[in-house]
Structures are given as C-alpha cells and as structure tokens.
Amino acid sequence: MLDEILSQNEIDALLSALSSGEMDAEELKQEEHEKKVRVYDFKRALRFSKDQIRSIGRIHENYARLLTTFLSGQLRTYVNISVASVDQVPYEEFIRSVPSMTFLNIFHVKPLQGRVIMEVNPNIAYSMLDRILGGSGSSMNKIANLTEIESMILTQLFEKTSDNLREAWSALVDMEPELEDFEVNPQFVQMASPNDTVVVVTFDTAIGEASGMINLCIPHIVLEPVIPKLSAHYQLQTAPTQPDQRVYEKLAANIERTEVEVKVVLGETDISIQQFLDVQKADVITLDNTIDEPLIMMLNDEPKFYAQPGLSKRKLSVQIMEEIKGGKQIR
CATH class of the missing domain: 3.40.1550.10 (CheC-like)
Structure with missing residues (x-):
C-alpha cells in the first residue's frame, strides 16, 4: 500500500515509464512483497493520532x-x-x-x-x-x-x-x-x-x-x-x-453584565501648545459645536447617538435624540 496518494501527473509518469521499459512491473511487485523497514525515532514518540x-x-x-x-x-x-x-x-x-x-x-x-x-x-x-x-x-x-x-x-x-x-x-x-x-x-x-x-x-x-x-x-x-x-x-x-x-x-x-464606557462629547477644538500654556482662569475656549447642535454620545469611543444636554433630579444628564446609523455622517 502506498503511504501517500499519487497525483495524476505522477500516475501518468509511472505508466509512461512502464510502457517504455524504464521500469519493470515484476521488480515493482517483488519490492512490494519485500518487508520494508521504517525508521522510528524513540526520542520523538508519536503518542497522539x-x-x-x-x-x-x-x-x-x-x-x-x-x-x-x-x-x-x-x-x-x-x-x-x-x-x-x-x-x-x-x-x-x-x-x-x-x-x-x-x-x-x-x-x-x-x-x-x-x-x-x-x-x-x-x-x-x-x-x-x-x-x-x-x-x-x-x-x-x-x-x-x-x-x-x-x-x-x-x-x-x-x-x-x-x-x-x-x-x-x-x-x-x-x-x-x-x-x-x-x-x-x-x-x-x-x-x-x-x-x-x-x-x-x-x-x-x-x-x-x-x-x-x-x-x-x-x-x-x-x-x-x-x-x-x-x-x-x-x-x-x-x-x-x-x-x-x-x-x-x-x-x-x-x-x-458586560460594562461599556459611555461619554458625551461637548465639543472639540484645536489649539497650539503655546496657547495651552497661556491659558488662565476665566479664559474662554471656543468649541466647534454651536449651541443648537446636538452632542455626540460615544460607546467605547464609537459614536452611537445624538443627544441634548439637560438636568434630571438636579444632575447633569443627556436625552437621546437619534441613533447614528452606520456610515451616516456626523454633524
């Protein structure tokens, strides 16, 4: 029995060699009947199939x-x-x-x-x-x-x-x-x-x-x-x-029970390092959001909802207005 399956090219080459006389079918049969010795390394015993x-x-x-x-x-x-x-x-x-x-x-x-x-x-x-x-x-x-x-x-x-x-x-x-x-x-x-x-x-x-x-x-x-x-x-x-x-x-x-981080972004802006170092008490930093635009609610740093700020039981809160669909442009 062959240890591995021959490809079609190998089968064609074998038949061609037999037909041309390069290989003898009787010798192949004789080799098949002879006991074959396989090298076995006892240091690398294969104990799992x-x-x-x-x-x-x-x-x-x-x-x-x-x-x-x-x-x-x-x-x-x-x-x-x-x-x-x-x-x-x-x-x-x-x-x-x-x-x-x-x-x-x-x-x-x-x-x-x-x-x-x-x-x-x-x-x-x-x-x-x-x-x-x-x-x-x-x-x-x-x-x-x-x-x-x-x-x-x-x-x-x-x-x-x-x-x-x-x-x-x-x-x-x-x-x-x-x-x-x-x-x-x-x-x-x-x-x-x-x-x-x-x-x-x-x-x-x-x-x-x-x-x-x-x-x-x-x-x-x-x-x-x-x-x-x-x-x-x-x-x-x-x-x-x-x-x-x-x-x-x-x-x-x-x-x-899985916990997710929820945060609401009030707005963003870019300032230089020098401007940051010069910031003092009572200075005003202008954000890119206008007062009538909704805020972005983030779940694990992914924008998920538009929201508007407010109070609930004397605590800062936001009310969800609309879900941000996949591929939808964030205003």
Whole structure:
C-alpha cells in the first residue's frame, strides 16, 4: 500500500515509464512483497493520532476566540489570536525552542494530573503591560529588570485567563485551571522528563501594533485520561441533538453584565501648545459645536447617538435624540 496518494501527473509518469521499459512491473511487485523497514525515532514518540491532534486544534481554536474577547475587554485595544500550529514534540525540544528569558505561566489543571505551561513572548507581554498601565500598547524588552509590581500585574492578568481555558475544555472535561507559578527562565521549569511527549499549541497573537507568539505546552500525562474523548467518533456520539437553552441563557446573562464606557462629547477644538500654556482662569475656549447642535454620545469611543444636554433630579444628564446609523455622517 502506498503511504501517500499519487497525483495524476505522477500516475501518468509511472505508466509512461512502464510502457517504455524504464521500469519493470515484476521488480515493482517483488519490492512490494519485500518487508520494508521504517525508521522510528524513540526520542520523538508519536503518542497522539492525527485525529486527536485535530481535535486538540479545534478545542484551542475556541480557546483563541475566548482569549481574544477577554483580552480585548481587559486591554481596550485591538487583539487578534489564532491557532498557528499544533505539534507533538519531546519536552526537551519545546524547552530549547523558547527564548532564554520569556514569560512562563504554569497552570495546575485539576482534576487532571500534571501541569500546563503558557509561554508568552515578551513582545506581547510588555504590550499588555503598557496598555494596563495606560499606555498606547508599545512593546519593549526589559524582562531581566522586571519589577515586583510589573510581575504582579501580569500575573493577575494571566490568572484571569484560566476561565477561558476551562470553558474551552468544558465539552470534554470539567477542569479547574489555577495559576501555580510564574517564571521568566525556562531552565527553572521542569515539569516532564526530556523525552516525554508534549503537545505544543502555537498561537499567532497581535495586540495593537505588537505581534508575537503564545505557546501552550500540554504534557501527555495531562491529556492521557481524556485521549479516548479526543476522537471524532466520540464527539459525534456525545454531540447534543438540539441547542441547550441553558447555554443561551448563560450567554445572554454574561452579555447583560458586560460594562461599556459611555461619554458625551461637548465639543472639540484645536489649539497650539503655546496657547495651552497661556491659558488662565476665566479664559474662554471656543468649541466647534454651536449651541443648537446636538452632542455626540460615544460607546467605547464609537459614536452611537445624538443627544441634548439637560438636568434630571438636579444632575447633569443627556436625552437621546437619534441613533447614528452606520456610515451616516456626523454633524
């Protein structure tokens, strides 16, 4: 049996060689009956089938979507995360592939055995840190001089991502991921023997103008109890025949609790730095809005409504007049 399917051009070339006498059909038959030896590298033992690797990939495609939504809300900037590859490699090969100084988040995934490593490229991690601290999301590389406050901020952010991992795996197993440790040097992380097989899921990540990789390393010991559930046959058997109403209710409840920033723009103007420095008490700055024009109500910095100012129970308020449709020119 051929290990791979021949293309039509290859089939035509094979038939042409047989008809011209360049190849002997009897020799081909003889080779087919001979025992063939395939080289097997015991250091790169393949313990997961292609079907199981595809299932792991699908789980983490969902995880990438959940992580994108979560980080977009936390950082209030453009975030895009997608699965780049899913590979099974020896643990030693994974450790050698990561930078000598990087961000390593170690999760304990109860009730499963073992631990999972989330390796975050410094370029991405510092962009996150800059956004949390009120910056534009620019990146830098000073990982060797990471302060305790910076470490704590990043640890708290990565700790919150455990909910996304639990939700992504909820169809197969009820796990409770918990951030156990935070390291910057991979040499201090020894969670498997060098030749143990691990699954490495690599995510292409873009946060604002910064881009890089996030790697999720899952040892075989973690996945061993759920390997039978990773087959497509099992997932087809256990797939619900109709939508679960509880899922929709939970989703609706989560959306209703989502907070959005609402602000009303009274007006805008441009002045020079010198004019700004010369501003004194009782000076008047003229805005571009006239007194009879409506104000713009912004939701997460997006114009959504026209409004007019007023008072409600002795508090400054606005009354919504009209929705700003997509593509409509703002007055």
